[in-house]
Amino acid sequence: MTRLPATLEDGETPRARGADRHAGDGALFAAAFDELIGAALVLDNQLRIRLATPAAAAVLGTEVPLGASAATLLCGDRPKRPFAEALAEGVGFQAVIPHPGTLGGEQVRVRSVPVSSGAEDSAPLGWIVYLSPVSGNDGEPVLFHGMWTRDARMKETFRIIEKVAGDDVTVLVRGETGTGKELVAHALHALSPRRAGPFRAINCAALPPNLLESELFGHAKGAFTGAIKDTMGHVQLADGGTLFLDEVGELPLELQAKLLRMLETHTVLPVGGREAISVDVRIVSATHRALRAEVEAGRFRADLMFRLRVIPVRLPPLRERPADVLLIADKLITELNARGRRQVAHVAPAAAAALERHPWPGNVRELRNVLAYAFAIGEGPVLELGDLPPEVASLTPPMAEVLVPAVAAAIDEGASPEARRIRDALARTGGNRDRAAKLLGWSRVTLWRRMRALGLEE
Numbered sequence: 001m002t003r004l005p006a007t008l009e010d011g012e013t014p015r016a017r018g019a020d021r022h023a024g025d026g027a028l029f030a031a032a033f034d035e036l037i038g039a040a041l042v043l044d045n046q047l048r049i050r051l052a053t054p055a056a057a058a059v060l061g062t063e064v065p066l067g068a069s070a071a072t073l074l075c076g077d078r079p080k081r082p083f084a085e086a087l088a089e090g091v092g093f094q095a096v097i098p099h100p101g102t103l104g105g106e107q108v109r110v111r112s113v114p115v116s117s118g119a120e121d122s123a124p125l126g127w128i129v130y131l132s133p134v135s136g137n138d139g140e141p142v143l144f145h146g147m148w149t150r151d152a153r154m155k156e157t158f159r160i161i162e163k164v165a166g167d168d169v170t171v172l173v174r175g176e177t178g179t180g181k182e183l184v185a186h187a188l189h190a191l192s193p194r195r196a197g198p199f200r201a202i203n204c205a206a207l208p209p210n211l212l213e214s215e216l217f218g219h220a221k222g223a224f225t226g227a228i229k230d231t232m233g234h235v236q237l238a239d240g241g242t243l244f245l246d247e248v249g250e251l252p253l254e255l256q257a258k259l260l261r262m263l264e265t266h267t268v269l270p271v272g273g274r275e276a277i278s279v280d281v282r283i284v285s286a287t288h289r290a291l292r293a294e295v296e297a298g299r300f301r302a303d304l305m306f307r308l309r310v311i312p313v314r315l316p317p318l319r320e321r322p323a324d325v326l327l328i329a330d331k332l333i334t335e336l337n338a339r340g341r342r343q344v345a346h347v348a349p350a351a352a353a354a355l356e357r358h359p360w361p362g363n364v365r366e367l368r369n370v371l372a373y374a375f376a377i378g379e380g381p382v383l384e385l386g387d388l389p390p391e392v393a394s395l396t397p398p399m400a401e402v403l404v405p406a407v408a409a410a411i412d413e414g415a416s417p418e419a420r421r422i423r424d425a426l427a428r429t430g431g432n433r434d435r436a437a438k439l440l441g442w443s444r445v446t447l448w449r450r451m452r453a454l455g456l457e458e
């Protein structure tokens, strides 16, 4: 999860900012959600749009007016009832709707997840609506160095990789866990003139700082207890080849300085060593974080970030490329069939729907694990819904549980205490104003007047 920099100055209380608080928070939450879940809208329980991520505006091809009805935005003049009714039932749903911003055959996949307060039987506080483009013409599957896709952005990424592989420029691959960052690093190596040289990978998050330093840069005999001989680090071992720095965002600041020096001088100084040693390595790094935010938070050096990401590459999460789920599942099933334990000839429609609906927080790695589970649990030539692990087979995606507290806070954040009380009352009464007014100890007219004053009334 991205850590966000604090936006308040030292000594400043949130209250002191009062006036510009809303706009600031709106942008902050939109960016934060963009980071977390990509193209998505957050709706309140009246189905009004409370937050839209920048990616959502990009998918919809239009500015998203906050406060407007989601049904109107998504359905335009077309019947809104199926959308509103599905949400009113309080369960998540998935549908493919015509693109609101174009007249052509383009479509958008919408997947909604209710946001509840967690109290039993409570009506949803609101909704997260995930959006993804369903483009008719990105359909052709391609295979690129172990990566299958039908997604136009992935194909563009492959084109960039092919183009830059031959140069020694640094590449920073950004993507959630399991999106194929390591495959990209291997592809860059395999497509470069360094392919005959070594490929070394090191995970910067996996070791404590002093061990990491010696693993990366090596150490001289006697540098510390147990250093019985001169030992080469990964940088030297990758000489003539490619060094893959995984989770580079976790590199401690002292080592960032040392890495920067290595990039600038093409030399390394082993721990306890006296002389710098020349090296010829190409650096590819990966991160699941936005390095820029790390820089702003003072945890990552800006100069190093610019050095590392001469070519930035972003791998979209699987939930942003829904057409890839069944394609990759199909390829993985072929792979698992070859192991001979079970032969799956096809996937039952209910199981396919569950795979498509699942948000895949662990991306392709999770998909691989889920299919391995299905092969181990089930029998026969048809992969059934019951073969899938419960978190995939059930309607409520696990991602929703992770996000619910954050989203509920975001919906609440911009509201005055009174607005919050009113919304709570409405949520608890399923939007029934008579009962909500009673709960608040007001007349129906007072409720209506307060709602209008607070801008809660349409």
Ligand SMILES: Nc1ncnc2c1ncn2[C@@H]1O[C@H](COP(=O)(O)OP(=O)(O)OP(=O)(O)O)[C@@H](O)[C@H]1O
Pocket: 146, 147, 148, 149, 175, 176, 177, 178, 179, 180, 181, 182, 183, 184, 288, 328, 364, 365, 368
């Ligand atoms: N597009 C794809 N098609 C087929 N398999 C894929 C694809 N993307 C990833 N995989 C597979 O998914 C698994 C995870 O890929 P990889 O290790 O490259 O991800 P990662 O981004 O490095 O993950 P992490 O951040 O957790 O290290 C691997 O088994 C890889 O082969």
Ligand SMILES: [Mg+2]
Pocket: 181, 182, 246
């Ligand atoms: Mg990896």
